[in-house]
Structure formats: structure tokens, C-alpha cells
Amino acid sequence: MICSNERNSPFYRMAENQTGGNLFTANLAVRRITFDELGGFDEELVIMEDLEFAHRLRTAGKRLAFLEKATVDHPAQRFGLSYVWRWVFHFRWGLLLGYKTGKTNPRRGLFASLVSVTRDHLELMARKTVHLLTQHNSKSWVNAWFWQAWGWLTLPLTLPHLWYWEMRYRRKFRNRP
Numbered sequence: 203m204i205c206s207n208e209r210n211s212p213f214y215r216m217a218e219n220q221t222g223g224n225l226f227t228a229n230l231a232v233r234r235i236t237f238d239e240l241g242g243f244d245e246e247l248v249i250m251e252d253l254e255f256a257h258r259l260r261t262a263g264k265r266l267a268f269l270e271k272a273t274v275d276h277p278a279q280r281f282g283l284s285y286v287w288r289w290v291f292h293f294r295w296g297l298l299l300g301y302k303t304g305k306t307n308p309r310r311g312l313f314a315s316l317v318s319v320t321r322d323h324l325e326l327m328a329r330k331t332v333h334l335l336t337q338h339n340s341k342s343w344v345n346a347w348f349w350q351a352w353g354w355l356t357l358p359l360t361l362p363h364l365w366y367w368e369m370r371y372r373r374k375f376r377n378r379p
Contacts, residue, residue, distance in 0.1 A: 203229045212348030214278040222268030225256035229274040257303040290356045294367040301375045308375035
């Protein structure tokens with residue numbers, strides 16, 4: 203998946219996957235019988251439903267292959283300020299993905315759970331910042347630095363939001379078999 207009209211603006215979303223491993227659905231082919239057998243996409247996930255489906259593919263032992271020649275151009279998508287605001291709260295879907303894929307244990311203690319969510323989010327922010335400092339991309343540096351700065355600035359809103367959803371998901375999944 204390439205983005206041939208990359209923009210150096212924070213008001214464009216530019217999705218790319220040139221090395222595989224992510225199974226983004228903008229360029230994914232699955233046999234219909236397999237898709238149906240695995241129950242299709244989990245509609246509870248507003249985003250990351252393709253990552254959850256990829257987890258089920260792997261868990262079911264399905265053969266996966268990255269075909270470098272199977273390329274799709276995913277053009278830059280323009281968006282407005284409402285998207286910028288909503289982005290503050292999108293990390294909750296990563297929490298739900300963790301529960302759905304079994305990465306997160308719903309039976310761990312509440313304090314440990316909240317500390318883990320905080321640590322994981324801070325580590326994500328730090329890794330992305332180090333990446334930006336060490337891997338300059340002249341085509342999209344304005345976009346990348348805007349989103350990273352926005353992430354740090356909105357951290358006081360993001361963390362309580364994540365804690366709230368962690369408690370809800372933890373409660374929801376704790377009683378599942």
C-alpha cells in the first residue's frame with residue numbers, strides 16, 4: 203500500500219504499508235470461505251478491525267503471504283479539525299484490541315492494569331518521538347511532528363480516557379470464559 207500523493211500537512215491521513223506484516227484491509231485478499239469461517243470483521247471495533255481479523259487468521263493457522271507486486275495506491279485523505287479532536291480518544295480501540303486478541307489479562311488487579319495502560323501509552327509516545335528524532339522524512343515531517351506534539355499536548359486528556367475504557371473493558375472481559 204503506497205501513498206503516491208503524500209502531503210506535508212497535518213490535515214491529511216497517509217496510510218502506507220510497503221513491507222507487509224500489518225494486513226491492512228486497503229490491500230488484503232482473503233478467500234470468502236475463510237472470511238466467513240472466521241466470522242468476518244468484528245464490528246465492535248470501530249478501527250483496528252483488520253488487525254483483529256489478522257490475529258484470528260494467524261490463530262487459525264491460515265497461511266499468510268506478502269506479495270510485494272500487489273500494490274494499491276491509497277491516496278492521502280483530507281480531514282478537518284473534528285478529526286484532530288477525535289484522535290485524542292482513538293487509543294481506546296487499541297485497548298479493546300488487546301482484550302479481544304488475548305494480549306491483555308482481564309483478571310489482573312486494577313492498579314496493575316492502570317499502571318500498565320499508562321506505561322504502555324507513555325512508551326508508545328516515547329518510541330514515536332525517538333523515531334521522529336532519528337528518522338527524518340522530508341516528505342512528511344510537518345505531518346509527523348504535528349501529530350506527535352498533539353499527542354504529548356493532549357496526554358492529560360488521553361490518559362484518563364484510557365483509564366476509563368480500561369476499567370470498562372476489564373470488567374466486560376473478566377466474566378468471559
